[in-house]
Amino acid sequence: MPLEENIRMVRERIARAAREAGRDPGEITLEAATKVQTSDTIRAAIAAGITVCGENRVQELTAHLDDCAYDGAQIHFIGHLQTNKVRFVAGRVDLIESVDSLRLLEAVDRQAARLGLVQDILLEVNIAREASKGGCLPEDLLELARRAGALAHVRVRGVMSIPPAAAGPGGNRGYFARTRQLFVDIRKEMGDNNPDINCLSMGMSGDYEDAVREGATLVRVGAALFGPRPPVQP
Numbered sequence: 001m002p003l004e005e006n007i008r009m010v011r012e013r014i015a016r017a018a019r020e021a022g023r024d025p026g027e028i029t030l031e032a033a034t035k036v037q038t039s040d041t042i043r044a045a046i047a048a049g050i051t052v053c054g055e056n057r058v059q060e061l062t063a064h065l066d067d068c069a070y071d072g073a074q075i076h077f078i079g080h081l082q083t084n085k086v087r088f089v090a091g092r093v094d095l096i097e098s099v100d101s102l103r104l105l106e107a108v109d110r111q112a113a114r115l116g117l118v119q120d121i122l123l124e125v126n127i128a129r130e131a132s133k134g135g136c137l138p139e140d141l142l143e144l145a146r147r148a149g150a151l152a153h154v155r156v157r158g159v160m161s162i163p164p165a166a167a168g169p170g171g172n173r174g175y176f177a178r179t180r181q182l183f184v185d186i187r188k189e190m191g192d193n194n195p196d197i198n199c200l201s202m203g204m205s206g207d208y209e210d211a212v213r214e215g216a217t218l219v220r221v222g223a224a225l226f227g228p229r230p231p232v233q234p
């Protein structure tokens with residue numbers, strides 16, 4: 001089955017890139033970016049060993065949750081999240097990777113408080129300062145982390161970034177290195193050796209090996225596992 005083969009191949013390439021960089025391949029988790037996939041495909045991916053699914057639209061997340069499609073895997077939310085949709089996401093996923101503003105941070109904290117839980121989050125940084133992308137600006141990330149540290153119902157686990165579509169091998173290494181530096185800064189800011197802050201989410205189908213070389217602990221891969229997607233609907 002191609003899906004199983006693709007998963008094996010991507011894992012092998014992650015492991016090779018890790019070893020070349022002197023890293024333990026066991027430090028890196030492969031997250032399947034499941035947008036536009038059916039519940040059956042998600043189940044097949046989990047049966048083939050996928051342990052984390054990343055969803056980026058609230059509507060798809062809700063439909064797959066209703067189907068119990070993610071059973072056996074963790075669920076991460078990786079898409080742009082509007083504050084008025086927070087109630088459909090907070091408390092229903094293991095990690096929200098895309099918290100990028102104080103307004104959203106506070107909305108997640110409020111909803112988690114209502115539910116009586118602590119929501120794990122990553123702070124998303126717009127590392128290439130692209131107008132079209134979510135994420136806070138790099139210079140605003142530390143302040144956002146400080147604000148998060150003062151809230152009782154969110155727990156910062158690390159940083160996520162989505163650099164531009166890779167311009168060939170090596171094209172995004174600088175962005176990945178800068179994201180890693182921000183991750184290190186936040187860990188220092190929020191208490192040295194804070195074991196909660198251990199997640200650096202970066203790298204997609206076109207550039208996950210470079211992300212691993214630059215320290216990613218979580219790579220979000222869609223097309224390289226599931227095949228190319230149809231063009232995105234606005």
Ligand SMILES: *Cc1c(COP(=O)(O)O)cnc(C)c1O
Pocket residue numbers: 033035056078079162203204205206220221222223224
């Ligand atoms: C779709 C998506 C990915 C995976 O993209 P591919 O190029 O298909 O690997 C990763 N991260 C986010 C936030 C996505 O929306």
